Amino acid sequence: AQSVTQPDIHITVSEGASLELRCNYSYGATPYLFWYVQSPGQGLQLLLKYFSGDTLVQGIKGFEAEFKRSQSSFNLRKPSVHWSDAAEYFCAVNPGLSNAGGTSYGKLTFGQGTILTVHP
Amino acid sequence: GAGVSQTPSNKVTEKGKYVELRCDPISGHTALYWYRQSLGQGPEFLIYFQGTGAADDSGLPNDRFFAVRPEGSVSTLKIQRTERGDSAVYLCASSQTRTSGIYNEQFFGPGTRLTVL
Numbered sequence: 001a002q003s004v005t006q007p008d009i010h011i012t013v014s015e016g017a018s019l020e021l022r023c024n025y026s027y028g029a030t031p032y033l034f035w036y037v038q039s040p041g042q043g044l045q046l047l048l049k050y051f052s053g054d055t056l057v058q059g060i061k062g063f064e065a066e067f068k069r070s071q072s073s074f075n076l077r078k079p080s081v082h083w084s085d086a087a088e089y090f091c092a093v094n095p096g097l098s099n100a101g102g103t104s105y106g107k108l109t110f111g112q113g114t115i116l117t118v119h120p
Numbered sequence: 121g122a123g124v125s126q127t128p129s130n131k132v133t134e135k136g137k138y139v140e141l142r143c144d145p146i147s148g149h150t151a152l153y154w155y156r157q158s159l160g161q162g163p164e165f166l167i168y169f170q171g172t173g174a175a176d177d178s179g180l181p182n183d184r185f186f187a188v189r190p191e192g193s194v195s196t197l198k199i200q201r202t203e204r205g206d207s208a209v210y211l212c213a214s215s216q217t218r219t220s221g222i223y224n225e226q227f228f229g230p231g232t233r234l235t236v237l
Contacts, residue, residue, distance in 0.1 A: 043211070
């Protein structure tokens, strides 16, 4: 069964500092990979996704993520954090085309989340 | 126009009671998903509808949980004989029609916070 691990439950950074949130997955093949952000009272918003191709993907709000197959990782980064980035971040996986015809289509498996606090 | 909506936003009930949670997907989206998010955890998949039928209900924890989507649009998640452990935020998401070889982004609603006393 696929699983997602976000090792850091809570991260605190200063505004303007760089950020890296870690995500490791366990799956037989390369799944589809996602990062979502959840602000209090808001629904989950997709930041970026990786399906194939260039391993460095750009997302919204200045975020990027790098897929490293050898490490089964998909870490989220931002060069300069803004106070409005304070939220909870979730990494998620989907089986991808290897199961596109199966019943797991669309099913997302999420990590437990990383809460980001930004200090002024 | 509108995104995924869920009602009620908050529901407080007593142990043993029956509850219904409603999800209104984005117009035209044929795929609909339910997830449950317990405190301090990421969302966990419950069930996925393609049209009116449940294509994957492998995440439903037991037979107290049931979901329907009779007309292929609005969905209702039903929980019988609620237990304190059912307390969580229930999230709904929808996506466009499934197309072979294409993954369609899921758009999430704000969730329903269920508290079982």
